[in-house]
Amino acid sequence: MTCYLRLDDACEKMNIPNWERMEALLDRYHIAPLVGIIPHCEDPDMSDFPVDPAFWDETVPRWVKKGWVLALHGWNHVCTTREGGLNPAQKRSEFAGVPFETQKQKIADGVRVFREHGFEPAVFFAPSHTFDENTLEALKACSDIRIISDTIASKPYTKYGFTFIPLQSGVVRRLPFDTVTFCYHPSVMQEADFARLEAFLEENHSQFKSFEAKPCARRRTLYDDLMRMLYHIKWSRR
Numbered sequence: 001m002t003c004y005l006r007l008d009d010a011c012e013k014m015n016i017p018n019w020e021r022m023e024a025l026l027d028r029y030h031i032a033p034l035v036g037i038i039p040h041c042e043d044p045d046m047s048d049f050p051v052d053p054a055f056w057d058e059t060v061p062r063w064v065k066k067g068w069v070l071a072l073h074g075w076n077h078v079c080t081t082r083e084g085g086l087n088p089a090q091k092r093s094e095f096a097g098v099p100f101e102t103q104k105q106k107i108a109d110g111v112r113v114f115r116e117h118g119f120e121p122a123v124f125f126a127p128s129h130t131f132d133e134n135t136l137e138a139l140k141a142c143s144d145i146r147i148i149s150d151t152i153a154s155k156p157y158t159k160y161g162f163t164f165i166p167l168q169s170g171v172v173r174r175l176p177f178d179t180v181t182f183c184y185h186p187s188v189m190q191e192a193d194f195a196r197l198e199a200f201l202e203e204n205h206s207q208f209k210s211f212e213a214k215p216c217a218r219r220r221t222l223y224d225d226l227m228r229m230l231y232h233i234k235w236s237r238r
Protein backbone atom coordinates (compact mmCIF):
# COMPACT_ATOMS: atom_id res chain seq x y z
CA MET A 1 0.00 0.00 0.00
CA THR A 2 1.37 3.38 -1.08
CA CYS A 3 -0.31 6.14 0.92
CA TYR A 4 -0.89 9.80 0.20
CA LEU A 5 -2.42 12.43 2.43
CA ARG A 6 -4.88 15.05 1.26
CA LEU A 7 -5.77 18.08 3.38
CA ASP A 8 -9.13 19.69 2.63
CA ASP A 9 -10.53 23.18 3.10
CA ALA A 10 -7.48 25.38 3.29
CA CYS A 11 -8.55 28.99 2.85
CA GLU A 12 -8.23 32.42 4.42
CA LYS A 13 -10.59 31.31 7.19
CA MET A 14 -9.23 28.24 8.94
CA ASN A 15 -8.28 26.83 12.30
CA ILE A 16 -4.63 27.89 12.26
CA PRO A 17 -3.45 26.01 15.42
CA ASN A 18 -4.83 22.76 13.99
CA TRP A 19 -3.25 23.35 10.59
CA GLU A 20 0.10 24.12 12.26
CA ARG A 21 -0.15 20.92 14.28
CA MET A 22 -0.78 18.96 11.07
CA GLU A 23 2.11 20.69 9.30
CA ALA A 24 4.52 19.90 12.15
CA LEU A 25 3.43 16.25 12.11
CA LEU A 26 3.98 15.93 8.34
CA ASP A 27 7.33 17.75 8.63
CA ARG A 28 8.44 15.14 11.18
CA TYR A 29 8.03 12.39 8.56
CA HIS A 30 8.92 14.52 5.50
CA ILE A 31 5.52 13.94 3.92
CA ALA A 32 4.19 16.58 1.53
CA PRO A 33 0.42 16.28 1.08
CA LEU A 34 -2.04 17.43 -1.54
CA VAL A 35 -3.76 20.50 -0.13
CA GLY A 36 -7.12 21.74 -1.43
CA ILE A 37 -7.62 25.49 -1.33
CA ILE A 38 -11.07 27.09 -1.46
CA PRO A 39 -10.51 30.28 -3.48
CA HIS A 40 -13.60 32.18 -2.31
CA CYS A 41 -15.02 30.49 0.78
CA GLU A 42 -18.63 31.35 1.56
CA ASP A 43 -19.37 28.19 3.56
CA PRO A 44 -21.26 29.26 6.70
CA ASP A 45 -19.66 26.34 8.61
CA MET A 46 -16.29 28.08 8.31
CA SER A 47 -17.44 31.59 9.15
CA ASP A 48 -16.32 31.30 12.79
CA PHE A 49 -12.63 31.37 11.90
CA PRO A 50 -11.02 34.81 11.57
CA VAL A 51 -9.61 35.86 8.19
CA ASP A 52 -5.87 35.19 8.08
CA PRO A 53 -4.18 38.03 6.15
CA ALA A 54 -0.99 35.94 5.80
CA PHE A 55 -2.67 33.00 4.03
CA TRP A 56 -1.69 33.70 0.42
CA ASP A 57 1.50 35.67 1.14
CA GLU A 58 3.13 33.47 3.79
CA THR A 59 1.32 30.21 4.43
CA VAL A 60 0.79 28.98 0.86
CA PRO A 61 4.35 29.91 -0.27
CA ARG A 62 5.76 28.02 2.76
CA TRP A 63 3.74 24.93 1.84
CA VAL A 64 4.84 25.10 -1.79
CA LYS A 65 8.46 25.38 -0.68
CA LYS A 66 7.99 22.15 1.28
CA GLY A 67 6.65 20.38 -1.82
CA TRP A 68 2.96 20.48 -0.94
CA VAL A 69 0.85 20.18 -4.09
CA LEU A 70 -1.96 22.71 -4.51
CA ALA A 71 -5.45 21.72 -5.60
CA LEU A 72 -8.36 23.89 -6.62
CA HIS A 73 -11.11 22.88 -4.18
CA GLY A 74 -14.19 24.30 -5.86
CA TRP A 75 -15.07 27.97 -5.80
CA ASN A 76 -17.10 28.97 -2.72
CA HIS A 77 -17.66 25.56 -1.00
CA VAL A 78 -21.43 26.02 -0.96
CA CYS A 79 -23.53 23.08 -2.17
CA THR A 80 -26.60 24.07 -4.17
CA THR A 81 -27.80 20.71 -5.58
CA ARG A 82 -28.70 17.28 -4.22
CA GLU A 83 -26.78 15.48 -6.98
CA GLY A 84 -24.01 12.90 -6.59
CA GLY A 85 -22.68 13.05 -10.17
CA LEU A 86 -19.87 10.72 -11.25
CA ASN A 87 -18.67 10.01 -7.70
CA PRO A 88 -21.82 9.91 -5.55
CA ALA A 89 -20.02 9.87 -2.20
CA GLN A 90 -22.70 12.32 -1.03
CA LYS A 91 -25.99 13.57 -2.43
CA ARG A 92 -25.08 17.23 -2.48
CA SER A 93 -22.80 19.31 -4.62
CA GLU A 94 -21.34 22.65 -5.56
CA PHE A 95 -20.83 21.23 -9.09
CA ALA A 96 -22.81 18.08 -9.99
CA GLY A 97 -26.07 19.06 -11.66
CA VAL A 98 -25.06 22.73 -11.93
CA PRO A 99 -25.34 24.25 -15.46
CA PHE A 100 -22.17 24.02 -17.56
CA GLU A 101 -21.78 27.79 -17.95
CA THR A 102 -21.97 28.29 -14.16
CA GLN A 103 -19.41 25.55 -13.62
CA LYS A 104 -17.09 27.18 -16.16
CA GLN A 105 -17.39 30.47 -14.32
CA LYS A 106 -16.56 28.85 -10.96
CA ILE A 107 -13.48 27.12 -12.39
CA ALA A 108 -12.29 30.23 -14.27
CA ASP A 109 -12.75 32.43 -11.19
CA GLY A 110 -10.97 29.91 -8.96
CA VAL A 111 -7.97 29.60 -11.27
CA ARG A 112 -7.84 33.42 -11.55
CA VAL A 113 -7.57 33.76 -7.74
CA PHE A 114 -4.68 31.25 -7.67
CA ARG A 115 -2.90 33.08 -10.51
CA GLU A 116 -3.40 36.50 -8.92
CA HIS A 117 -1.33 35.19 -6.03
CA GLY A 118 1.26 33.62 -8.30
CA PHE A 119 0.18 29.97 -8.03
CA GLU A 120 -1.11 27.40 -10.50
CA PRO A 121 -3.37 24.58 -9.24
CA ALA A 122 -2.23 21.17 -10.52
CA VAL A 123 -5.20 19.15 -9.28
CA PHE A 124 -8.94 19.60 -8.77
CA PHE A 125 -11.24 18.10 -6.17
CA ALA A 126 -14.80 19.14 -5.53
CA PRO A 127 -16.50 19.92 -2.22
CA SER A 128 -18.40 16.82 -1.00
CA HIS A 129 -16.38 14.78 -3.58
CA THR A 130 -19.15 15.39 -6.13
CA PHE A 131 -18.76 16.50 -9.73
CA ASP A 132 -20.10 15.51 -13.15
CA GLU A 133 -18.92 15.34 -16.77
CA ASN A 134 -19.63 19.06 -17.17
CA THR A 135 -17.13 19.76 -14.37
CA LEU A 136 -14.48 17.91 -16.35
CA GLU A 137 -15.40 19.82 -19.52
CA ALA A 138 -15.27 23.09 -17.57
CA LEU A 139 -11.79 22.19 -16.28
CA LYS A 140 -10.66 21.46 -19.84
CA ALA A 141 -12.10 24.76 -21.07
CA CYS A 142 -10.91 27.05 -18.26
CA SER A 143 -7.78 25.52 -16.72
CA ASP A 144 -4.67 23.41 -17.33
CA ILE A 145 -5.79 20.94 -14.64
CA ARG A 146 -5.95 17.34 -15.87
CA ILE A 147 -5.70 15.51 -12.53
CA ILE A 148 -8.59 14.77 -10.18
CA SER A 149 -8.26 13.54 -6.60
CA ASP A 150 -11.31 11.34 -5.87
CA THR A 151 -13.21 8.17 -6.84
CA ILE A 152 -12.64 4.63 -5.59
CA ALA A 153 -10.12 2.44 -7.43
CA SER A 154 -7.06 0.37 -6.56
CA LYS A 155 -4.61 2.82 -8.12
CA PRO A 156 -4.53 5.89 -10.39
CA TYR A 157 -6.16 5.57 -13.80
CA THR A 158 -7.12 7.68 -16.78
CA LYS A 159 -10.64 8.39 -18.06
CA TYR A 160 -12.40 11.31 -19.81
CA GLY A 161 -8.94 12.75 -20.58
CA PHE A 162 -8.09 13.05 -16.85
CA THR A 163 -5.88 11.17 -14.44
CA PHE A 164 -7.87 10.13 -11.36
CA ILE A 165 -5.92 9.55 -8.17
CA PRO A 166 -8.31 7.59 -5.96
CA LEU A 167 -9.39 8.75 -2.53
CA GLN A 168 -10.69 5.97 -0.34
CA SER A 169 -10.88 7.07 3.27
CA GLY A 170 -11.29 9.95 5.68
CA VAL A 171 -9.29 8.15 8.35
CA VAL A 172 -6.01 6.23 8.29
CA ARG A 173 -6.35 2.44 8.28
CA ARG A 174 -5.17 -0.60 6.38
CA LEU A 175 -7.00 -1.08 3.08
CA PRO A 176 -6.47 -3.65 0.31
CA PHE A 177 -5.60 -1.11 -2.39
CA ASP A 178 -2.36 -0.50 -4.25
CA THR A 179 -2.55 3.30 -3.81
CA VAL A 180 -4.56 4.95 -1.08
CA THR A 181 -5.30 8.61 -0.40
CA PHE A 182 -6.55 9.51 3.07
CA CYS A 183 -8.27 12.87 3.39
CA TYR A 184 -8.33 15.05 6.49
CA HIS A 185 -10.03 18.32 7.34
CA PRO A 186 -7.51 19.88 9.78
CA SER A 187 -9.80 22.77 10.77
CA VAL A 188 -12.30 20.41 12.42
CA MET A 189 -9.98 17.65 13.71
CA GLN A 190 -10.36 16.68 17.35
CA GLU A 191 -7.67 15.42 19.72
CA ALA A 192 -8.65 11.79 19.03
CA ASP A 193 -8.29 12.31 15.26
CA PHE A 194 -4.76 13.65 15.70
CA ALA A 195 -3.89 10.87 18.13
CA ARG A 196 -4.99 8.17 15.68
CA LEU A 197 -3.15 9.78 12.77
CA GLU A 198 0.01 10.26 14.85
CA ALA A 199 -0.02 6.64 16.00
CA PHE A 200 -0.64 5.33 12.47
CA LEU A 201 2.16 7.46 11.02
CA GLU A 202 4.57 6.40 13.71
CA GLU A 203 4.02 2.78 12.74
CA ASN A 204 3.48 3.10 8.98
CA HIS A 205 5.26 6.25 7.84
CA SER A 206 7.51 4.29 5.47
CA GLN A 207 4.44 3.56 3.33
CA PHE A 208 3.60 7.25 2.93
CA LYS A 209 4.91 9.20 -0.02
CA SER A 210 4.74 12.87 -0.86
CA PHE A 211 1.88 13.54 -3.24
CA GLU A 212 2.86 13.69 -6.90
CA ALA A 213 0.68 15.41 -9.48
CA LYS A 214 1.72 13.21 -12.37
CA PRO A 215 -0.47 11.93 -15.21
CA CYS A 216 -0.87 8.19 -15.66
CA ALA A 217 -1.83 6.20 -18.76
CA ARG A 218 -3.41 3.17 -17.07
CA ARG A 219 -7.03 2.63 -18.03
CA ARG A 220 -9.62 1.81 -15.41
CA THR A 221 -10.17 -1.96 -15.26
CA LEU A 222 -12.86 -4.38 -14.10
CA TYR A 223 -10.68 -4.98 -11.05
CA ASP A 224 -11.08 -1.31 -10.10
CA ASP A 225 -14.85 -1.61 -10.51
CA LEU A 226 -14.85 -4.74 -8.36
CA MET A 227 -12.80 -3.01 -5.67
CA ARG A 228 -15.21 -0.08 -5.73
CA MET A 229 -18.16 -2.46 -5.22
CA LEU A 230 -16.41 -4.28 -2.41
CA TYR A 231 -15.41 -0.98 -0.87
CA HIS A 232 -19.01 0.16 -0.65
CA ILE A 233 -20.02 -3.17 0.90
CA LYS A 234 -17.13 -3.59 3.34
CA TRP A 235 -15.05 -0.50 3.97
CA SER A 236 -17.01 2.64 3.29
CA ARG A 237 -18.10 3.05 6.88
CA ARG A 238 -15.49 4.36 9.27
Ligand SMILES: [Zn+2]
Residues within 6 Å of the ligand: 008, 009, 073, 077, 126, 127, 128
Ligand atom coordinates in the same frame (compact mmCIF):
# COMPACT_ATOMS: atom_id res chain seq x y z
ZN1 LIG B 1 -14.14 20.80 1.38
